[in-house]
Amino acid sequence: MQVILAGFNLDHEVISDLRRNDPDAAALTPETISAAYARISRNPLPVNELRRIARKEVDAARQSNRNIVFEMGHSSVAEHAVFNIDVIGVSRLLVEEVEKFRLCSYTEKSQRYVLLKDDFVVPEEIRRSGLEESFVDTVRLQNSFYHELYEALKVYVFEKNRDLASDPANHSILEGWAKEDARYVISLATETQLGMTLNARNLELMLRRLAAHPLEEARECGRRLFDSVKDVAPSLVRYTEATAFDSRTRTLLREKAQGFVEKWGKKKWEDKGTRVLAKRGNVSLVYATPDADERTVAGLLHSSSGLPMERCMVIASLMEREEKEEMIGAACRYMEAYDAPLREFEYADLYFELVVSATCFAQLKRHRMATVVAQDYDPGLGVVIPQSVQAVNMEGSFRRVIARTEETYEKVRKVDPVAAAYILTNAHQKRVILKVNAREFYHMVRLRADRHAQWDIRDTVERMLSLGRRVMPLTLMLATGKDGFPALHRKCFPHNP
Numbered sequence: 236m237q238v239i240l241a242g243f244n245l246d247h248e249v250i251s252d253l254r255r256n257d258p259d260a261a262a263l264t265p266e267t268i269s270a271a272y273a274r275i276s277r278n279p280l281p282v283n284e285l286r287r288i289a290r291k292e293v294d295a296a297r298q299s300n301r302n303i304v305f306e307m308g309h310s311s312v313a314e315h316a317v318f319n320i321d322v323i324g325v326s327r328l329l330v331e332e333v334e335k336f337r338l339c340s341y342t343e344k345s346q347r348y349v350l351l352k353d354d355f356v357v358p359e360e361i362r363r364s365g366l367e368e369s370f371v372d373t374v375r376l377q378n379s380f381y382h383e384l385y386e387a388l389k390v391y392v393f394e395k396n397r398d399l400a401s402d403p404a405n406h407s408i409l410e411g412w413a414k415e416d417a418r419y420v421i422s423l424a425t426e427t428q429l430g431m432t433l434n435a436r437n438l439e440l441m442l443r444r445l446a447a448h449p450l451e452e453a454r455e456c457g458r459r460l461f462d463s464v465k466d467v468a469p470s471l472v473r474y475t476e477a478t479a480f481d482s483r484t485r486t487l488l489r490e491k492a493q494g495f496v497e498k499w500g501k502k503k504w505e506d507k508g509t510r511v512l513a514k515r516g517n518v519s520l521v522y523a524t525p526d527a528d529e530r531t532v533a534g535l536l537h538s539s540s541g542l543p544m545e546r547c548m549v550i551a552s553l554m555e556r557e558e559k560e561e562m563i564g565a566a567c568r569y570m571e572a573y574d575a576p577l578r579e580f581e582y583a584d585l586y587f588e589l590v591v592s593a594t595c596f597a598q599l600k601r602h603r604m605a606t607v608v609a610q611d612y613d614p615g616l617g618v619v620i621p622q623s624v625q626a627v628n629m630e631g632s633f634r635r636v637i638a639r640t641e642e643t644y645e646k647v648r649k650v651d652p653v654a655a656a657y658i659l660t661n662a663h664q665k666r667v668i669l670k671v672n673a674r675e676f677y678h679m680v681r682l683r684a685d686r687h688a689q690w691d692i693r694d695t696v697e698r699m700l701s702l703g704r705r706v707m708p709l710t711l712m713l714a715t716g717k718d719g720f721p722a723l724h725r726k727c728f729p730h731n732p
Contacts (some may be wrong), residue, residue, distance in 0.1 A: 447477035534579030
């Protein structure tokens with residue numbers, strides 16, 4: 236057996252220094268690894284030898300990539316080329332579009348931990364609309380109130396948590412709690428930055444989608460992304476223009492939806508019965524896998540026996556509840572808080588409709604293995620105001636800033652409905668449909684129902700969990716925040732060896 240490190244990430248400044256010292260260092264490209272790996276299936280040479288050949292013949296490696304990826308259609312070869320990209324000076328609204336690509340990795344500047352200044356993006360659409368002055372004045376009002384609110388909340392948090400405040404080591408934590416509530420009043424135009432890691436295949440898809448986006452900031456981001464990589468891996472990033480599918484599909488769907496809503500939306504729907512299984516606050520459970528616990532048990536039986544799935548499903552349907560609990564319990568007995576449930580738990584699905592703030596959504600979208608489809612932000616859904624804002628008697632001022640924000644929003648919306656969202660705040664809400672299987676839901680709950688999680692998403696996920704347990708109590712028997720896992724495990728398995 237041989238296990239050989241084929242490569243690893245290098246900072247671009249290091250690569251630039253190497254190129255300056257060796258102008259002929261043509262092999263400093265991820266394309267050679269893609270080309271070498273593409274040849275594995277048809278060439279008997281050891282893969283490390285294939286890499287050596289590719290490094291010596293970069294032009295040939297690039298031609299091989301073009302043939303294999305674009306002519307033969309083996310796009311997965313492009314996934315071997317990976318880029319680390321800094322994205323600086325973009326709006327929070329744009330980041331939501333960038334982070335829709337679930338097979339990439341992102342680390343974003345946190346508004347929970349960083350005290351924000353007054354940096355914000357003025358979109359090109361706003362400049363052209365003649366509303367730039369009104370837009371800028373509103374954002375500056377939001378930012379001014381943010382700083383005022385932060386100072387008041389900091390005093391409140393320190394006073395409320397005197398024991399923690401007595402130790403200077405905790406001060407940054409307490410200041411963070413004040414920051415995370417103050418940020419609800421700042422806009423989606425607020426500047427941010429992120430580090431992004433993605434392979435060439437996903438980068439090409441991102442470039443096409445950004446090229447088709449209605450916001451100029453998104454299209455500009457796509458152009459700059461392409462400029463940053465086009466000379467590094469020209470053989471792997473090729474189709475970057477918007478396709479008809481990317482450009483027209485959503486518009487056509489909106490037109491069709493409007494027609495059907497006009498036709499059927501005024502009909503009485505009460506007699507059709509509710510399509511919601513259960514509801515709690517801002518969370519509705521709209522679908523769950525029928526007999527979800529049975530599906531999980533059947534999956535466990537299938538992987539643990541030689542029987543076909545059809546037979547396993549029949550057996551699971553005949554089992555007593557205690558027997559199902561015993562089977563699922565066997566899959567969970569030795570689980571720790573850091574263990575993912577077995578893949579058989581992916582056979583049970585939950586669909587939720589959520590109404591969440593931009594603050595909550597910013598965290599929710601990080602769960603990339605879930606299916607998250609969101610509507611636009613809608614001021615008609617109201618805003619989420621932290622309880623701490625009420626506690627420091629600043630809710631009235633908060634609502635006045637929101638009222639001014641929504642006045643500006645309406646002005647912009649009449650000119651450019653898409654760009655109007657820039658002025659909305661982290662407190663404004665949108666509707667989201669989230670589909671998640673039980674295995675991924677465990678991960679979400681452990682992270683977001685933990686006592687260290689931010690309160691907004693923690694409240695939302697705890698409601699999701701309470702509804703989920705109604706339809707799959709056995710499958711979710713150990714679903715809880717990390718901090719509650721030991722106690723729940725002892726309760727489920729009091730005599731665990």
